[in-house]
Amino acid sequence: MGLLSSVISICVLFFLITSSTAKTSPSKPHALVLPLAKDASTGQYITHISRGTPSVPVKLTVDLGGRSLWVDCDQGYVSSSYKPAHCGSAQCSLADFHSCWDCFNGPKPGCNNNTCLLFPYNAVTQSSTIGELAQDVVSLQSTDGSNPGQIVSSSKALFACGSTSLLEGLANGVKGIAGLGRGKVGLPSQLASAFSIKRKFAICPGSSGVIFFGDSPYNFLPGKDISKSLTYTPLFINPVRTGGTSFEGEPSAEYFIGVKSIKINGKPVSINSTLLTIKEGNGGTKISTVDPYTKLETSIYNAFTKAFVKAFAGVPRVKAVPPFGACFNSSNLPSTRVGPPVPTIDFVLQSKTVFWRMFGVNSMVPVKEDVLCLGFVDGGVEPRTSIVTGVHQIEDNLLQFDLARSVLGFSSTLLFQQTTCSNFNFTIKA
Ligand SMILES: *[C@@H]1O[C@H](CO)[C@@H](O)[C@H](O)[C@H]1NC(C)=O
């Protein structure tokens, strides 16, 4: 029985893979690339993917832990290649759909009979709706790791139809969310099967930035391949859904790492280690691209802030500027290549010698003239996840997620390597 169902699912998967590659461009890409822009008013990372027939670029907020791609089908979705996924189809089983429905105001994109439903999720407002599963053409640029190249298309990209109301809280002009989560309908797995590329992606967020799908190199001007200087740590699967991004009984689509301790200037901060392991879905450390600053569970936050203030005792404190709890007078601080010279923060991982080190540029936030705040916020008592690493802490860091091996490669700040995430050469090479 178990064997039979796995044979069936392998056949289904094979069908999806072969049918999608058959319709893409003849030359198989090595990797794909998407541009990232930081939206000034919300701090969200935005990308563009072309979809439909005729092909139109849509602006999407990037959610690293998002379960799937979803777009607003209520307004302005016009495409002759839009196909709803019908109940009982291979697409529905791949997406672990929730239930089937009939929609009486159609047929139109987002409203068809006998289709399966997903829950498109907005991680910014933490809300979701129901929406039909559909497929359409998506196009993006291939890359050799140094420049974008030829545009490639897949006619089988699966996504959920969201509604216009679900766009609330997203940056201006955004029409949906690009979910990079670890599941089968996450963008990385879908692109990997559609284009026969490695089940791997790398994200480099900065004042602008880049996402690579597939294998390295990841070349940044002036000619640095960042894949050569990564440190690796295991990714953990949280068996319980988190943040509305997956269904009951399905593991979380988010990316968890095993932080074992935190050190400031090399000295361990005293924290309750129970909070750092995942137990029944609670605790642990995840990486987020929708939280602007790293959130620490209250007791960790208090111990961490206290230890940082102590290590930074030579610099006068000033009144805290919310949401931050510790701010300093920076008028006498010089600047360095990696930001203001402040105590280093290490997230110690699988062993003492493997740590993610943060320097001033990632740990501190200049809030106004002469005022610099520790850029971590209180995540509250008993949050689902104890440490949520936010955008400010990963800016100008390259993070590579290898889904096949379940490993994260991270660079620490690229400023030490005299480059930034904005230094990918987006000039098209013919
Ligand atoms: C869906 O099916 C119902 C009958 O069950 C029918 O009245 C309706 O017109 C159909 N809608 C579409 C979009 O086909």
Ligand SMILES: *[C@@H]1O[C@H](CO)[C@@H](O)[C@H](O)[C@H]1NC(C)=O
């Ligand atoms: C550590 O955290 C766990 C989980 O929240 C809690 O049950 C336990 O009482 C805490 N231990 C201490 C010493 O505070």
Ligand SMILES: *[C@@H]1O[C@H](CO)[C@@H](O)[C@H](O)[C@H]1NC(C)=O
């Ligand atoms: C910071 O310190 C300088 C003196 O070193 C002082 O003139 C200035 O007013 C202080 N700024 C704040 C915001 O406290």
Ligand SMILES: *[C@@H]1O[C@H](CO)[C@@H](O)[C@H](O)[C@H]1NC(C)=O
């Ligand atoms: C960016 O790539 C283009 C195309 O390969 C090349 O002509 C150009 O010199 C590159 N830019 C820089 C700054 O190296």
